[in-house]
Amino acid sequence: xxxxxxxxxxxxxxxxxxxxxxxxxxxxxxxxxxxxxxxxxxxxxxxxxxxxxxxxxxxxxxxxxxxxxxxxxxxxxxxxxxxxxxxxxxxxxxxxxxxxxxxxxxxxxxxxx
Numbered sequence: 001x002x003x004x005x006x007x008x009x010x011x012x013x014x015x016x017x018x019x020x021x022x023x024x025x026x027x028x029x030x031x032x033x034x035x036x037x038x039x040x041x042x043x044x045x046x047x048x049x050x051x052x053x054x055x056x057x058x059x060x061x062x063x064x065x066x067x068x069x070x071x072x073x074x075x076x077x078x079x080x081x082x083x084x085x086x087x088x089x090x091x092x093x094x095x096x097x098x099x100x101x102x103x104x105x106x107x108x109x110x111x112x113x
Contacts, residue, residue, distance in 0.1 A: 006062065006064070007063070008061070010061070011058050011061060011062075011063050014054040014055070014057055014058040014061075014063075015054070015055075015058060015063070015068065015071070017050065017051065017054040018051045018052075018054040018055040018058065018072070019051075019071075019072060019075050019076055019079070020051070021047050021048060021050050021051025021052075021054065022048070022051050022072065022076045022080075023076055023079045023080050023083065024047045024051075025044050025045075025047040025048040025051060026076070026080050027080065027083060027084070027088070028040060028043060028044040028047065029044060031044070032044050055068065055072075066111065067111060067112070069111065070107060070108050070110060070111020070112065071108055071111065073104070073107045073108060073111070074104045074105055074107050074108025074109075074111075075104075075108070077100070077104045078100075078101055078104045078105075081097065081100055081101070082097075085097065
């Protein structure tokens, strides 16, 4: 039986909540002003807490850590980079985007072999 066969729909939803929280928390870090801005700091930490809760719940329900972490290591940076460049307007060359995406995909793939 493969690892993926043991994943339930609930675990997949929890994974995406966890990944979205990691991306959302990362995008809010700049607004916290190194955690000197109380409002944004609380929002950032709350988003991270929801993310950690989702991931911890997934692990408690039998989710495989050896699959979860490499998948997060691939998905979270790719999505964060794309949002930073295409939504927040950060500068990046296509070469940089391609190399960063390739690196993230290789890390994700390495966790499955």
